Amino acid sequence: MRKSIATVSLSGPLAGKLTAIAEAGFDGVEIFENDLLSSPLAPEEIRRRAADLGLSIELFQPFRDFEAVPPGILAANLRRAEHKFALMERLGASRLLVCSSVSPDTVADDALAAEHLRLLADRAAAHGIRIAYEALAWGRHVDDFEHAWRIVEMADHPYLGTCLDSFHILSRGSDPRGIEEIPAEKIFFLQLADAPPLTMDVLQWSRHYRCFPGQGGFDLAGLVGHVLRTGYAGPLSLEVFNDVFRQADAGRTARDAMRSLIALEESVAQSPAGAAELTRPPRPVVPTGFAFAELATPDTGRLSGLLTTLGFTRTGGHPTKPVELWAQDGARILLNTGSAQSAAGPALSAIGLETPDPAGAVERAESLLAPVLPRSRAPHEAPLDAVAAPDGTELFFCRTARPDHPSWTDDFTGVPGDLAEAAGITHIDHVALTQPWHYFDEASLFYRSVLGLRPDESLELADPYGLLRSRAVATTDGTVRMALNVAYVGAHPGAPDTPWQHVALGSRDIVATARRLNAAGDLLLAIPDNYYDDLEARHDLGVERHRTLRELGLLYDRDPYGEFLHLYTRTTGRVFFEVVQRIGGYRGYGAGNAPIRLAVQHAPPAVSARS
């Protein structure tokens, strides 16, 4: 289907928005009036620029507060409309969005509204312009799509139809099945926006919190299915008012927007949905585990001691790159002293994901506009199938030590290092990535659509310097889990920066792991005694177990499915390690303990030292 987006969805001046929209692959655009009014470009220049970029101008919007008014106001409104028709002719736009009136001048009289809209459509027809009448969720008298459609039906004019907007329909809890009652030729336009589930004034919700399909809580695939079953063959057009997107890079937002539409079409295609031609990207290749985590570091000294204490052994080195492979059971860590990020490290620069089909995974990612990384490698080395995640972390798709595929581990030659005594670590349980402030919604859509992971609920975590938002994405079986974190609002210049990332290692015996770490000296985060006093108040785990937790600096959580023990190492560069043990079917990440961790990580060193 044709894909379009309203200019209001992106940041910056109009000319830059058009470029970004075209570069992301959209077919058309809705020109938001305020973007035009504040542009130095004449309507003819905008028309030319859009044409040069291959963009059709699908809609000019909005025209407000028109219908069902006293005669004097009607005359002024028609005069205003004639000015806009003249503008649209210059712009080359042939469809005008008219929103249901919010003005105190409008009266609750459907027949009058229909009469006025018929009059407007008559005038529009003379310019070859069609009127798409839409119910705003906060319209004064017309606030749901069925009501708007009844008025359009009553007006019965070939140049008058309705515009459907998923936000206005779904935010009010209207039943979208009624859409199928509208003839396709009377659905003049379809605007799409998702939104997170918030209980708040619908106007504020709409103006600040809309997001792209798949980033919120609405069933947009269902709604689009109803629209397509009417036979609608017009564009799918995004109209998103979002405080964050208003500030983000337009090119990036446009790609995020396009990704959301491709993923939406894919979802719609899974159910019977009329005759529309729907994009069907290659199927997602869901990862089955972590192959490795790669740390970029200026030298291996800082981390090799810690890894040894954690029970890792240096099992190999890369013949042509300054990369070491450290392993313990199924957990593998690469230390890279030669990457672009190494000097500023340690930092988590790449993640290897086990996948049944590395090339297919890259194809899937590419079809969803993920940046595919260049594959510079020596001829005899295993192929590197990799893409960049929104925060810049490289994601490698791997088949580790399988007979059917070259293995990246074969590129590493054995190093006769000391074999460390294993400390019970068995695998990477999850990784936690800090997202740049403006990429949070993009990130959760990326991991969902590109990798087929499932997002959990979004959580708030209290940091001493502000709230963090955290959202986990995981496979259904939990073999791949990632926690995405972001500062809740813009950081204060005076507050410490916290772009921390971490690798959580699964242990089969965290008490043993913790004993080794404690014996090796001051490696662990010092958990306050007050935490343990509270833990005893909240849970009766027995004297012995409470004593062990407190002595070893272990944290505790439980959910209806099981228990969770974990510990944190001190931070090196941007990175720290967590060690976790899931007992029973515990599903979480110890979020209740995160505020304790964050406070200790933020404490001035002199105060945080364990007394």
Add this chain to the structure above:
Amino acid sequence: MRKSIATVSLSGPLAGKLTAIAEAGFDGVEIFENDLLSSPLAPEEIRRRAADLGLSIELFQPFRDFEAVPPGILAANLRRAEHKFALMERLGASRLLVCSSVSPDTVADDALAAEHLRLLADRAAAHGIRIAYEALAWGRHVDDFEHAWRIVEMADHPYLGTCLDSFHILSRGSDPRGIEEIPAEKIFFLQLADAPPLTMDVLQWSRHYRCFPGQGGFDLAGLVGHVLRTGYAGPLSLEVFNDVFRQADAGRTARDAMRSLIALEESVAQSPAGAAELTRPPRPVVPTGFAFAELATPDTGRLSGLLTTLGFTRTGGHPTKPVELWAQDGARILLNTGSAQSAAGPALSAIGLETPDPAGAVERAESLLAPVLPRSRAPHEAPLDAVAAPDGTELFFCRTARPDHPSWTDDFTGVPGDLAEAAGITHIDHVALTQPWHYFDEASLFYRSVLGLRPDESLELADPYGLLRSRAVATTDGTVRMALNVAYVGAHPGAPDTPWQHVALGSRDIVATARRLNAAGDLLLAIPDNYYDDLEARHDLGVERHRTLRELGLLYDRDPYGEFLHLYTRTTGRVFFEVVQRIGGYRGYGAGNAPIRLAVQHAPPAVSARS
């Protein structure tokens, strides 16, 4: 009255919060449990530190989900309480806040709730601890203060009373007059928070948007009056959950908090309010006009040409400082090449306010914790009565050319400059200041309480790179007006920074002023033709008037009281000038045109040049 604040209201680790709270002059503190849990300080150390700072620990909070539960859960809850009583003894806290339960385990049975709370109070009494039971607005069964009080009354235990919280009472629209039915000795505590008028889920509203008294929309003076008429003599204690304060400097927030309580007490003192001793700061001295605006600038060259074109004459120089005085009728501009901000200028560094009593104005400001500026001046010079506004702008209180007071203008000696031909400018209409992101609520309270200005509604303005929030503060007669602007959420690193300030000059004939400016060349912001096309669509002002507006680059607005014409100069450093003419009783600031201005100011130079 004693003043207290909950540690959750401030940013950072607990030890720093205590210091900030004491330095702002509070008498006591509520210890928020999570602050204690994440602190490396033992309860005894916190007790000692508070005592050393002269702070009493007024309350330990919160204890959640206690009452009206099945027997097994009751036992666990009592066990949990005993742990907290032991902790409170170590902490030296003798009052515990118990919130009404939100747990699915609690049942709707007031008698059972009363029985359980009596049991809890009995246990608490053994430790000398009193229980203050509070209704959360989202409590599962108990969600208003009268219900909580009925249960406390039913339980009838000397160690059990109620805690009143203005947010929980006023957010639900409860009638606070019912407070007067509660005996003073059963009101164990009073927590105060204001909040902006938002229609949203009350829990989210409470957790993210509370603010200090006078920063929101609640009638806190009325509520406190009801409480004091019971005879309540305990502390006034602030408990504010606010996303912005969580990130702001703790010392600054604590002073803002104290200022809000002083101003609140002053408001309460104006009505009959029981026998409590209320702070009565010196009366506000409301300014009566602008004496001057001072621009710090590296050299006078950039601005003197513009001022001359605007019709200003250089009328004097300072004998000991590199400061020039430029004047036209009642508008005066100082150019200062020797201030700390000059090198980075031009910037608006100071504002002179006409006031009937400069010394009184400073006393008022000082009593409300405004930083008073040092008065370094030569012995023969006029006194400098000045304070710093939240954004750092210096506010000077002046008596210009009045017989009863030395005039700052006498410090300037005449310069035989050319007398420019006046261009119709008569006075400074308003100044617009960009507030740092974290100081917006503080700023509106500052101008209201310190200067006695009245805040208007908060507005949202669309900038191409995000929304701005704007709030005007003004005297009732409009002789002093200031517009406070702030970026709505944290700025994107890639978006242009916009700490713009401006001085709006009132003209008696803006068309003449505009003609001069246009004749002098490329001084004005180029308003897009599209703006004028839209203006013609919206308003029928006659062909001639529309042509004049378009030719001269004037913007137009109207409200029910009159019309507004205005224009903007290009920006120099951080500063630009606006020229305005109010026709009739127009009350606004042309906010509807601000998005046009912002878009043009943000446009790349090549594109914004007028074609």
